[in-house]
Amino acid sequence: MDRLATLDLFIRIVDRGSFSAAAAACGVSRPVATAAIKALESRLGTRLLHRSTRHVRPTMEGDAYYRRCIAILADLEDADRNAAGAVSGVLRVDVVGHLARTILLPAMPDFLARHPALTVHLGEGERFVDLVREGVDCVVRAGALADSEMVACHLGVMEEVTVASPEYLAQHGMPATPEALEGHQMIGFVSSRTGQALPLEFTRGHEVIKVTLPTRLLVSGAETSAAAARQGFGLVQAPRYRFIDDLAIGRLIEVLADFPPTPTPLSVLYPSNRQLSPRVRVFVDWLVEIIGPRLHPGA
Structure with a gap:
């Protein structure tokens, strides 16, 4: 060699x-x-x-x-x-599945056209990824970041929304305040960190109100929680961009719009012990360019 x-x-x-x-x-x-x-x-x-x-x-x-x-x-x-004036090779990225399909893939043709010698390996997941051992260049993750040896680049915040199906609300009623949620149910989204269902969060000014409702269904996948909400299993909270189509056609209805959940930060992470490679650099620059407009269309 x-x-x-x-x-x-x-x-x-x-x-x-x-x-x-x-x-x-x-x-x-x-x-x-x-x-x-x-x-x-x-x-x-x-x-x-x-x-x-x-x-x-x-x-x-x-x-x-x-x-x-x-x-x-x-x-x-x-x-x-x-x-050479070009970035080449294989860029390995891990992204939350719905974000990959909804935000990245529609814009990906432009990115690949800019860098014709670059190939993107797009992985999906919400689990912890050991970037170094698994050969992944960077990951895109939502939520507060734990202390780590990763370098984090803040991409923006995702507006969150509380939704439920029309059938569910017809049965349980439309609450006017978080205090009026007695008798309601939530779809329990299980945290991968704690193994417990996450409470619903609502804001009133600078106050954050956490509410844990009874649940008949616990899920650990974002797509499953969304499907369960459409079928009337209860209230669920997720980034608004995920439910734009559902809200537009009335398949889901926003609940407690005056008390929105706290927004969720979105970041791209890469190893701190590596000098930022040209592949990752152009990808991060592209993410910064596209994320805001696609998370907040019309803003």
Whole structure:
């Protein structure tokens, strides 16, 4: 392997903690990867990796070398980009499913037309993603962010809405205030962090009112909660953009519009130990450009 390929292999070994996974990502066999790293350590005169039967981690010298390799390859990619005038390669992104289908995909043709040498691998999910080990470049996530080693770029806030089906409201009535919700039911959206159903939130001025209603149905997926609301299982809260069509045709009705839920921040995250690659940079710039108008059409 040449020196640049070896540097790339070394970075992948540290990222994934595995010779086999890194070798597969680089398209070489494990023996070739092992021999390349042994030759690198021999040339440098120092040990770069601690090896065990289950995991591989960098030594102190290996960690310092890893960080320099990251910077070197990022600078090289930047130089190639400037010389070629194009961003290339595969950009791996993980996005909440409905956001991907509703916001990103309609605008994606323009993004790909701007960068014809770039391929986007769009994953869907709401689970925690280990960007480094899974080889994901960045994720788009909604909600308050926990402290982490990720760099977060704020994209905007999503206006939230409380909705229910006409059939449900015909049976339970239209409440005028949060205090009038006695006798109502909610669709319990289970938090992936706590395993408990999230309460409904309403705002009155600067006051946030949290209400937990009885529920006959607990769900853990956003699409399922929306479908359950259309079928009359109870009240549900979600970003307004998700229900624009439902509200327009009367399939769902907004409830307690004068007491809206707290808005939800939207962010894109990428590893802090990586210099921002040209692929991620152009994607983040594009997200900032499109998110606002599509979350708040007509604003």
